[in-house]
Amino acid sequence: MSKFLFQNLLLFFIFASVTAQEVQTEVAPPYNIKTVSFVQNGANVIPIFELGATFELQFDDLFGSEANYYFDITHCDYNWKPTDIPKTDYIRGFDNQRITDYSNSFNTLQIYSHYRLAFPNQFTSQLRISGNYMLKILNEDREVVFSRKFILYEERSTVAVQVKRTRNLSNIDYKQNLDFSILSNDIVFQTPLQNIKVLLLQNGDFNTSIKNIVPQYTIGNQLVYKYDKETQFWAGNEFLYFENKDIRSASNNVGKVGSNSDIYNSYLYTNQARASQIYTLNQDVNGNFVVKNINASNNQIEADYAWVYFTLSAPAFRLNKDIYITGMFNNYSLTPEYKMDYNADKGVYEKALMIKQGFTNFEYKIADKKGVIDYENAIDGNFYQTENEYIILVYYKQSSDRYERVIGKGNANSINITN
Secondary structure (H helix, E strand, C coil): CCHHHHHHHHHHHHHHHHHHCCCCCCCCCCCCEEEEEEEECCEEECCEEECCCCEEEEEEECCCCCCCCEEEEEEECCCCCECCCCHHHHEEECCCEECCCEEECCCCCCCCEEEEEEECCCCEEEECCCEEEEEEEECCCCCEEEEEEEEEECCCCEEEEEEEECCCCCCCCCEEEEEEEEECCCCCCCCHHHHEEEEEEECCEEEEEEECCCCCEEECCEEEECCCHHHEEECCCCCEEEECCCCCCCCCCEEEEECCCCCEEEEECCEECCCCCCCCCCCCCCCCEEECCCCCCCHHHHCCEEEEEEEEECCCCCCCCEEEEECHHHCCCCCHHHECEEECCCCEEEEEEEEECEEEEEEEEEECCCCCECCCCCCCCCCCCCCCEEEEEEEECCCCCCCCEEEEEEEEEHHHCEC
16 A cells, blocks of 8 residues: 555544544524424424334425435434444434425415424334434435434433522522432442533523533432532523414414415514513413414414514614524524514514414524523513423443433423422
8 A cells, every 4th residue: 555545544534533523513404494393292392202202303395396305313422422333223224214204285375395204214113222313304415404403311210300599699580490319229320420411401492401510419329419500590581472373364462464475474563572571471382382273184284384573672682782583493593594683763673484383482582693692681581480391311321331321301390499
């Protein structure tokens, strides 16, 4: 082998090794891909599933051309870097196959093709191990169209969680704190300070997750976390919502309906910034959404799309940052498609988004030009009374393991918050 060829091969293997260890980040879908969601038992859910459970990824392609899409699954570690175990160890079957379950919209003004990728499916009969996974949807050129995280867990430990008010008087009215403990009856934790990791989620938003918290102390095989500052979340406010299940009539928070374009328009009432107001309880679904057409029998392909017009009055807002509309309907994305525009003549922020009809929770977020979100100065404020859903996941890797298992999941709701 020549010296030149050897050097090229060496560089190739070094590059491949470095590339394989890059942190996997979610790729936002292009404009034509809408309503991407994980579905279990017919409902949109946070993508955290018990190992062996069945679930689906669903999405719409507004081009409606029955394009070919393929799927790729990558197992990742706690920090979302690909693990070095072969695919045959975590997939029974194959990935990189074409998604064959799709159908075209029926009786809708906006045409689209609706795709469903179930697990297990005819190609992938089983996901064999727990942990973090990145699901990539590819086009015919094997380019990534979009990607989504999901997590599989095992029931090998119990996680007891309590939501409490912070002990810091400077933000006691604005934050919520998680106290929790981890106990396993069939796993003896080895060096838990190094081998146990946790992930704390608020309303299924990976962007606000808290990581790298070590146990404060242990009692036998029980790990106890009673921090204050380290496990705090900004409480936020209840999600706003609109309902256009009957797309032709004004309903909850829809002030006017129009049809001066190819599809229906839903004009929402103007939202007022709520940071300076008192807390008011209104029921929400913690950022989730429901696709629904009350005049249809199959919501997946008979629910239509509408241009939804958002208006926000926030006169005290600083103009050096941007305002985005987010929720589970767009995976809390901060892409330009969801950034509001300031109307100087009216003194309000405006944006029109194409959203599938039904019931949709949303919120306004402030972010700087680099996408860093300002939670402290939220448009709608922070109130410790806000009802939020929390999930805690437990990762464990003992010395003989090749990957980090997710061995437990805990849930808590702040409606039961205590001092």
